[in-house]
Amino acid sequence: MPYLDLHSTPLTAQTAAHLLRRTTFGPTPDDITAFTGLTASQAVTLLMGNGNYALAPVDVNDAKPTVGQPVATIPWDGDRNSELGYFVAYWWLGVMLGQNQPATLLDKLTLFWQNHFVTSRTEVDDYRFIWKYLKLLRDNALGNYRTLLIEVTKDPAMLKYLNGNENEAGSPNENYGRELQELFTVGLRDLAGTTNFTEDDVRAASRVLTGWKFTNLWQPGSTTVGMVFDAIKHDTTDKVFSAKYGTQIITGRSGPTAGDLELNDLVAMLLNRPETPLFLCRKLYRWFVNPIITPDVETNVITPLAALLASPANNWNIRPVVEKLLTSQVFFDLANRGAIVKSSAELMLGILRWFGVVPRDMVTQPAAFRKYMDFVYLRLRDLQQPILDQLTVFGYDPYYQPGLSKLWINTNTIVLRGEFIDYLVQGWYEVQPGYRLQIPLVEMVEAIQPNFADVPPLPPTTPPTGTPAVTAVQVVDMFLKNLFATDISPEQKDFLIDKILMQELPRLSWEFEWNDYRRAPTDSYRRNIIHWRLQGFMKFLLRMPEYQIM
Numbered sequence: 001m002p003y004l005d006l007h008s009t010p011l012t013a014q015t016a017a018h019l020l021r022r023t024t025f026g027p028t029p030d031d032i033t034a035f036t037g038l039t040a041s042q043a044v045t046l047l048m049g050n051g052n053y054a055l056a057p058v059d060v061n062d063a064k065p066t067v068g069q070p071v072a073t074i075p076w077d078g079d080r081n082s083e084l085g086y087f088v089a090y091w092w093l094g095v096m097l098g099q100n101q102p103a104t105l106l107d108k109l110t111l112f113w114q115n116h117f118v119t120s121r122t123e124v125d126d127y128r129f130i131w132k133y134l135k136l137l138r139d140n141a142l143g144n145y146r147t148l149l150i151e152v153t154k155d156p157a158m159l160k161y162l163n164g165n166e167n168e169a170g171s172p173n174e175n176y177g178r179e180l181q182e183l184f185t186v187g188l189r190d191l192a193g194t195t196n197f198t199e200d201d202v203r204a205a206s207r208v209l210t211g212w213k214f215t216n217l218w219q220p221g222s223t224t225v226g227m228v229f230d231a232i233k234h235d236t237t238d239k240v241f242s243a244k245y246g247t248q249i250i251t252g253r254s255g256p257t258a259g260d261l262e263l264n265d266l267v268a269m270l271l272n273r274p275e276t277p278l279f280l281c282r283k284l285y286r287w288f289v290n291p292i293i294t295p296d297v298e299t300n301v302i303t304p305l306a307a308l309l310a311s312p313a314n315n316w317n318i319r320p321v322v323e324k325l326l327t328s329q330v331f332f333d334l335a336n337r338g339a340i341v342k343s344s345a346e347l348m349l350g351i352l353r354w355f356g357v358v359p360r361d362m363v364t365q366p367a368a369f370r371k372y373m374d375f376v377y378l379r380l381r382d383l384q385q386p387i388l389d390q391l392t393v394f395g396y397d398p399y400y401q402p403g404l405s406k407l408w409i410n411t412n413t414i415v416l417r418g419e420f421i422d423y424l425v426q427g428w429y430e431v432q433p434g435y436r437l438q439i440p441l442v443e444m445v446e447a448i449q450p451n452f453a454d455v456p457p458l459p460p461t462t463p464p465t466g467t468p469a470v471t472a473v474q475v476v477d478m479f480l481k482n483l484f485a486t487d488i489s490p491e492q493k494d495f496l497i498d499k500i501l502m503q504e505l506p507r508l509s510w511e512f513e514w515n516d517y518r519r520a521p522t523d524s525y526r527r528n529i530i531h532w533r534l535q536g537f538m539k540f541l542l543r544m545p546e547y548q549i550m
Contacts, residue, residue, distance in 0.1 A: 003300040004324060007040040007332045016043065017482045018337055021550040022288050023047050023105045023326065025096045026350025031103045032482050040327040044105075047326075048142060048319065051106030055099075057091030057131060059084065060366035067366055072131050075221045084127035088134065089387045090373035093380075094359055096349055109141040109322065110134075111345070112287050114388070115395040117152045117184065119161040121388045126160070126217055128225045130388060133157035145280070145309070145316040149184060149267055154259075156214035156227050162393070169210050169235040177206030179393055185270040187279040191298070196275050197244050204239040208250055208266045211235075211259050229259035245269055271316060277306035284322065289331055290339045291405045301330055338486040338549045341405040343398065344383035344413070346550060348376065348420060351542065354483070355439045357424065360431065368432040375429050375437060379420050383413050409548065421542045425535050441534040442527060445470065445514070448478050455518040469518070472497050472510035479538070484546040501537040 011019065016035035020027035024047075027035075035043050057071045061083065066074050071084050071091075096107050114137055121130050133155055140148045152158055153176070159165045162176040182188045186196040211234030216222040231254060239250040239262075250265045252258075270276060281302050282293055293302065308314055309321045325331060342350065352358065360368035380387060385396055394400040398407040409417070423429055427438030446452055449470050456466035476497050480488070488496075502510060513533070517526045541547065 001296075001300075001333065002329045003297075004304055004328045004330065006327055007329050010037050010039055011035055011043055013482055015332055018332065018485065018550075019043055019047075019326065020103060021346075021350070021485060022331075022340075023108055024098075024103050024353075025108065025346055026353045027103065027482075028098075028353050028356070029482065035103075040332070041323075044323055044326045047103060047105040048323070050102045050104035051142075052095075052101040052104075053106075053139060055091075055095055055101070056135075057088045058362060058366075060087055060090065060362050060370040062367045068363055072128055073223065074127075075223050076126075076128070076216070076219055078218060078220070081125065081127055085121045085125075085130055085388075086377065087370075088127060088131045089121065089377060089389070090370065091362065092134065093349070093373055093376055093387060094362060094369065096345070097353060097358060099359065099361070105322075105326075106138065106141055110138045112284070113137045113141055113148070115390065115399055116283065117158070118390050118393050118395050119157045120390055124157045124160050126157075126225070129157040129160060129214070129217065132225060134388065142319040142322070143317070145318055146267060146271060148318075149271075150263060152184075153180065153209065153263060153267075154212055154227050156217070156225055159212055159214045159227060160217065164209060164212050165214050167206055167210050167212070168233040169207075172203065172206040172210060172235070174202050174206045177204075177209060178202045180205060180209075181270065183393065185279065186273050186275040190275055195244075196273070198242045201242050201244060204241050204250075205266060207235040207237070207239050208262045229256065231256055231258055234258050241269070245273070271310065274306075274310075277310040278302060281305040281309060281321065284325060287399070288322075288325060290336045292339075297330070301325075301328075338484075338546075340550050341398075341408050342548055342550050343396070343405075343408050344380050344385040344417075345387070347408075347417060347548065348380060348383070350550075351421070351424060351439075352376075352437075355424070355444075357437055357439060360435070365432070368435070372431045372437070375423075375431075379416070382416050383420075384408070417548075418539075418543055421539060425538050425542075439538060441538060442517075442531055444478065445475055445530075445534070448474065449514075449518070452518060452521075455515055469511040469514045472501055472507045475510070476501060476537075479541060483541075484544075485550045486546055488546060496537070496541065500540045501533060503533070503536070 013032055013036050017027055017032050020031050020035060038046070059066045059069050059071060059074060061067055071087055074084065077084070092107070095101070114134065117137065119130070119133055124130050136151055136155055140151070158176070162179060163173045164176045167173040167176065181197045181201065189195055211230045212227060213230050214225070214227050216225045236252045236254040236258065238252045241248045248269055250262055250269070253261050285293060285297070285302060305321055305325060308324060309316060314320055330336065359372040362369040377387065390396055398405050401407060424437055424439050427436040429437045431437060451467035454467040456464055456468065476493065497507065498504065513529055517530045520526050
């Protein structure tokens with residue numbers, strides 16, 4: 001296999017769908033059409049350029065005078081802290097669903113960084129902090145890793161989450177100094193199982209980071225948040241690292257610039273370790289390509305990607321590395337299609353995007369937007385993926401545990417995934433009068449029926465006139481088109497038609513039922529017969545293992 005060589009064949013519908021499944025939260029049929037025929041380079045360039053960086057969360061409580069106002073500009077309101085924090089997560093879910101932007105890589109990659117540099121909405125506990133943090137990650141998702149690492153280290157949300165605010169000379173807090181090495185740079189161990197840093201290195205790094213403070217946490221009426229460096233709280237002595245780092249010494253400084261100078265030295269030391277680019281590139285590979293890294297992949301994909309990331313010419317820029325990976329032969333290799341179990345967000349948001357069950361606009365219809373997102377957020381929480389609220393600093397377990405994307409499905413979540421599908425098929429949840437979260441099954445079949453109103457007459461009229469009904473085979477083909485990452489067998493397709501859609505009735509029965517509905521489409525009884533048949537089919541289809549993978 002040529003591994004990182006460029007995939008030069010123009011994208012087919014299947015390869016375009018594969019790229020979109022991995023880089024967005026699921027394609028729409030229109031997305032697949034738009035990307036078919038592009039080269040991989042053209043498609044990835046488009047995905048990288050489509051991000052709308054100007055988007056921002058607003059207050060969607062229409063009972064408040066600040067409705068529609070950007071969350072970041074609302075003076076601190078402790079009584080609404082939790083609600084406004086939820087609205088940041090709701091906004092991000094809306095963006096993931098494609099509101100106000102075309103298909104883009106930006107937010108799938110931002111989720112990668114938010115799960116790499118974890119902070120939690122509940123632990124940070126200030127809606128302005130968490131939005132500032134999310135914006136930092138989103139603005140720099142395709143930027144420079146050195147810059148991102150430095151800014152994350154000083155960010156008020158991270159200072160709160162990992163106790164950096166409490167890290168002072170004479171009383172260091174080691175939380176961030178540890179995670180900086182274990183989770184953000186060198187990793188805990190190399191492939192041979194040898195630890196990459198010592199406890200003394202944790203203490204030395206923590207001393208480098210003393211003196212950083214966040215500002216205006218929970219300050220009533222405050223309109224800004226940020227961070228400052230308190231030189232008095234900084235440890236000005238030299239910091240000596242172990243042989244793991246070549247016994248490097250970071251010279252102690254004093255004065256207002258000491259914090260930045262020592263932090264820059266620390267980051268330079270961490271990025272100079274060969275383990276750091278390897279650690280990051282393995283995570284990117286697992287996120288976008290395959291959770292299993294074989295020795296061949298380590299040698300032929302991870303190692304050269306890491307060399308590119310850390311090369312003097314690239315200097316830790318993220319975009320060229322992601323672009324190289326997503327346009328590679330290994331990314332499009334058939335063996336990597338269907339290799340990842342969909343996360344809860346990929347499953348839920350993917351269904352909503354595919355079938356066009358989109359939220360109302362958060363500015364013009366805030367109440368409907370909020371009610372829609374209440375449903376989506378709470379079900380993601382139940383399915384082990386509360387957005388912006390990981391349970392531990394390690395991130396969501398299936399991402400933290402290498403090779404275990406299958407952990408998204410267990411005896412509990414498989415039931416909850418099915419319940420979510422039932423909600424969408426049955427239309428049980430009303431967002432606002434006239435709009436339910438419901439897959440428009442009958443309307444989708446109507447859309448493929450030529451001359452819907454031109455129905456053949458009832459027998460024994462001769463000669464036959466009118467437009468023939470679409471067949472059961474055509475209906476199943478329509479629903480299956482580009483839906484799965486992997487092809488199903490002819491036997492599976494026959495099973496779907498004969499056992500699931502037709503419930504063992506002759507296939508021709510579909511055409512009689514459909515024509516009966518076409519003659520009286522406003523008759524609820526006739527519509528319900530068709531709808532019942534399609535509902536049972538869709539409940540089964542979206543539960544199939546082939547739909548749970550990407």
